[in-house]
Amino acid sequence: MTDKLIPLREQIDAIDAQILDLLNQRAAVAQKVGHIKAETNAPVFRPEREAQVLRGVAERNPGPMGNTELQTIWREIMSACRSLEKRVTIAFLGPAGTYSEQAVYQQFGTAVDVLPCASIDEVFRATEAGTAEFGVVPVENSTEGAIGRTLDLLLHTPLTISGEVSIAVRHSLLTGTGNMDGITAICAHAQALAQCQIWLNNNYPEIERRAVSSNAEAARMARDDHGIAAIAGERAGVRYSLGTVKANIQDDPHNRTRFAVIGHLQPGPSGEDRTSLALAAPHKAGSIYRLLGSLAQHNVSMTRFESRPARTGTWEYYFYVDVEGHIENEAVAKALDELQGNAAFFKVLGSYPVSLT
């Protein structure tokens, strides 16, 4: 080692000592917050506050560190501080190694307990029953569209959406050996197979494609059977000790999945929020026009409009609408009040901070 490094490392050691001291000072304050919350029975996880802290970090950042990297560090700092107040349990669509698990850690940091569930229904059940404080469920994918089961369950659950997480979906072709010798089937969740079909048609048109319950399950199968290749995220590859034949094989390089955090909590305004609604229009000419007109009149921007059959066999539809702003914002409250008066069905699914990515 050159002598020139020695003084620089001494500087780093001194800075680390300060960081350590400051982190523990922060943790001690969080513990005091935790005691007050325990006395008043207030919720430990406050997504609106965490969103403000993370946005503040990016706003104040003079560099050279990037905002994304700093926000990842702060997410972990808050996760660790929160776990000193109380450790929360998060249900998600398992098994471990799925994008849903990644969404859990992206929202809550890693100082949480996780509860992998076998289905989206089970995530709702575990959260409704209080086995988990929160659940994380996929809502939509940018190439494949809405996750119907989540939308159906949101209609009648007592839970509300308290956050959203957007994850870049990157699929890799993975095998036990890191090459395709002797591979007779490529396994993945049906959505992942669909998201990679052009690449698969161009590269391995002759190999059978088999849909399984999740990409992580495919990765587990590939570990146990060297005749099977899996399409999954690198995270699953690491978890199941697989080699990468080819990374980034998704047809759409901008492929993203949006997840909802569901729970009994209704967050307050964070300054940059979204409100999700479910609506049904009465059987009258122009009824959808009138419903959406309330939003336009009060200058409330709509960021999503999705329809889904009501499954009554009568060509009725539920509409899933996202608008900018929190339900406590005056314009949003007025628009929704008016809209509710014109709707055959109306439910606020939740008001929550807009995700950072």
Ligand SMILES: O=C(O)C(=O)C[C@]1(C(=O)O)C=C[C@@H](O)C=C1
């Ligand atoms: O401000 C609070 O309410 C805290 O509990 C502190 C803190 C933090 O570490 O900054 C931790 C958990 C909450 O979700 C929000 C923020």
